[in-house]
Amino acid sequence: MGVVTLEQLVDWLSRFRDLVTTNQAQLTELDSAIGDADHGSNMARGMNAVMDKLGEPTAIDQLFTTVGMTLVSSVGGASGPLYGTFFLRFGTTVGAETSIDGEALSAALRAGLAGIEARGKAEVGDKTMVDALVPALGALDASLASSDDASAAAEAAFHAAERGRDATEPLVARKGRASYLGDRSAGHVDPGATSTAYLFQALAGALGGETG
Numbered sequence: 001m002g003v004v005t006l007e008q009l010v011d012w013l014s015r016f017r018d019l020v021t022t023n024q025a026q027l028t029e030l031d032s033a034i035g036d037a038d039h040g041s042n043m044a045r046g047m048n049a050v051m052d053k054l055g056e057p058t059a060i061d062q063l064f065t066t067v068g069m070t071l072v073s074s075v076g077g078a079s080g081p082l083y084g085t086f087f088l089r090f091g092t093t094v095g096a097e098t099s100i101d102g103e104a105l106s107a108a109l110r111a112g113l114a115g116i117e118a119r120g121k122a123e124v125g126d127k128t129m130v131d132a133l134v135p136a137l138g139a140l141d142a143s144l145a146s147s148d149d150a151s152a153a154a155e156a157a158f159h160a161a162e163r164g165r166d167a168t169e170p171l172v173a174r175k176g177r178a179s180y181l182g183d184r185s186a187g188h189v190d191p192g193a194t195s196t197a198y199l200f201q202a203l204a205g206a207l208g209g210e211t212g
């Protein structure tokens with residue numbers, strides 16, 4: 001129950017690719033309201049490049065080094081380096097393992113978040129992907145504290161990410177392109193928080209929760 005395998009992490013990435021490609025038009029639509037209408041194509045191009053590059057990974061750090069470097073090099077927008085940093089930190093935090101427990105999963109995700117925060121300097125309330133990530137990781141840890149079930153924890157993280165995503169709607173953006181709009185950025189859901197909710201939906205699906 002508590003163990004997450006290399007195969008499940010590959011499945012996480014595959015499901016994330018499927019979600020961002022299936023919902024590419026929605027992500028682009030959200031970014032056309034408060035950005036430059038490329039978040040859908042950025043994420044789809046980036047995750048397709050990732051899945052093409054994966055090959056047969058032998059360890060978690062090796063897998064996520066490939067993922068991170070591919071995203072940084074194939075996505076021009078802000079989201080490429082931010083998601084790229086997230087996955088690079090995730091991998092180096094785990095190391096050369098082929099499976100991890102819930103605690104190690106949490107530590108790796110937290111290191112990824114710290115990488116995004118160091119690079120983008122956004123805080124909760126700035127209307128970015130951080131608004132979905134922070135509550136997701138809070139819910140993941142709260143769930144792991146009550147039971148060592150990575151699947152249930154990922155499911156809780158997904159639902160918290162969705163709430164964090166929805167909470168970006170009334171906010172005025174203080175980071176990224178949307179911040180150029182000032183008050184006019186209010187009234188729209190943040191595209192990056194939306195793709196981050198898909199990231200946790202994909203994780204919950206890969207870990208065998210009710211979310212497919």
Ligand code: ADP
Pocket residue numbers: 031035036038039042043076077078079080082116119120121122127128129130175176177190191192193
């Ligand atoms: P770009 O803004 O360069 O066109 P994308 O459209 O792919 O890149 O991604 C936009 C998303 O990136 C935003 O919706 C926001 O969630 C996220 N983002 C932008 N700047 C930052 C930042 N400094 N920190 C965290 N996330 C950010």
Ligand code: MG
Pocket residue numbers: 031035036037038039077177
């Ligand atoms: Mg954009």
